[in-house]
Amino acid sequence: KQEVTQIPAALSVPEGENLVLNCSFTDSAIYNLQWFRQDPGKGLTSLLLIQSSQREQTSGRLNASLDKSSGRSTLYIAASQPGDSATYLCAPRGDDKIIFGKGTRLHILP
Amino acid sequence: GAGVSQSPSNKVTEKGKDVELRCDPISGHTALYWYRQSLGQGLEFLIYFQGNSAPDKSGLPSDRFSAERTGGSVSTLTIQRTQQEDSAVYLCASSKTLDGYTFGSGTRLTVV
Numbered sequence: 001k002q003e004v005t006q007i008p009a010a011l012s013v014p015e016g017e018n019l020v021l022n023c024s025f026t027d028s029a030i031y032n033l034q035w036f037r038q039d040p041g042k043g044l045t046s047l048l049l050i051q052s053s054q055r056e057q058t059s060g061r062l063n064a065s066l067d068k069s070s071g072r073s074t075l076y077i078a079a080s081q082p083g084d085s086a087t088y089l090c091a092p093r094g095d096d097k098i099i100f101g102k103g104t105r106l107h108i109l110p
Numbered sequence: 111g112a113g114v115s116q117s118p119s120n121k122v123t124e125k126g127k128d129v130e131l132r133c134d135p136i137s138g139h140t141a142l143y144w145y146r147q148s149l150g151q152g153l154e155f156l157i158y159f160q161g162n163s164a165p166d167k168s169g170l171p172s173d174r175f176s177a178e179r180t181g182g183s184v185s186t187l188t189i190q191r192t193q194q195e196d197s198a199v200y201l202c203a204s205s206k207t208l209d210g211y212t213f214g215s216g217t218r219l220t221v222v
Contacts, residue, residue, distance in 0.1 A: 031208045042215065043201055044153075049210040089153070091211070096166060097143055098211065100153040 002027045002094055004101030012107040015082060021075040021104045023090035028071045030092040035064050035075050037086040038103070044089065048075075080108045112136075114214035116202050122220045123192055131187040131217045135204030142185050143211070144177060148198040156200075159185065160207070192221045 003026045013019055023033075032051045036044040048057045048064040050073070056065040063076040073090055089103040115134040123129050135142050144156040155169035159179045170176070174192075179185040189196055199218050203211040 032210065034210045036213075041199075041218075044203075044211075044213040046210055046212065093208065093210075096160070097155050097158040097169075099155060100145075102152040 002099045006101045006104050010105040014109045023073040025071045025092040032093045034091045036089045039086050082108045082110045084108050116214035120218045128190045133185045133202030139204035141205045143203045145201045146198045194221045197221045
């Protein structure tokens with residue numbers, strides 16, 4: 001059974017800093033890994049999707065890496081902004097449904 | 111449609127009543143998922159439909175919960191005899207087989 005751990009659970013940093021969110025998962029037999037953000041009271045918005053054959057994906061100030069064999073992924077956010085404040089969830093995808101971890105709650109201080 | 115549509119967006123119901131939540135997935139997406147998120151908690155898997163296969167119901171918390179997917183498209187999640195602990199946001203997602211998920215905005219259910 002897949003287990004997903006995200007570290008840290010919560011993070012507060014001043015605006016402008018670069019930061020890294022970590023995700024580890026126990027079952028490396030995945031097809032892809034997706035990073036989402038969730039704003040309070042809202043649904044999930046997909047940020048990046050990395051296929052299992054890829055090592056990283058970039059979108060604007062976001063860069064996600066995947067080390068499938070070690071069961072790790074990182075989300076790098078450059079030049080953080082207050083609008084980046086949200087909960088970030090990583091979602092490794094195996095044969096069927098995604099089991100989510102508890103996410104990292106990020107607060108960017110203006 | 112362009113995205114996953116869920117209705118209603120908010121539902122307040124009295125304890126003991128039945129409720130139906132609807133999810134309209136992206137056209138062409140063969141897989142459909144229901145998750146639940148209680149206040150301050152993570153996402154809890156409920157049920158998963160993939161094409162014409164039997165659904166994976168392993169996450170349904172009790173036999174008061176059921177879901178169906180008609181014609182491989184729209185899905186309805188039904189909660190019978192609602193309890194206060196059923197209060198949560200119910201999220202639906204769809205995907206092409208083994209592709210990324212797209213989530214709807216959710217239905218906030220409040221049982222009073």
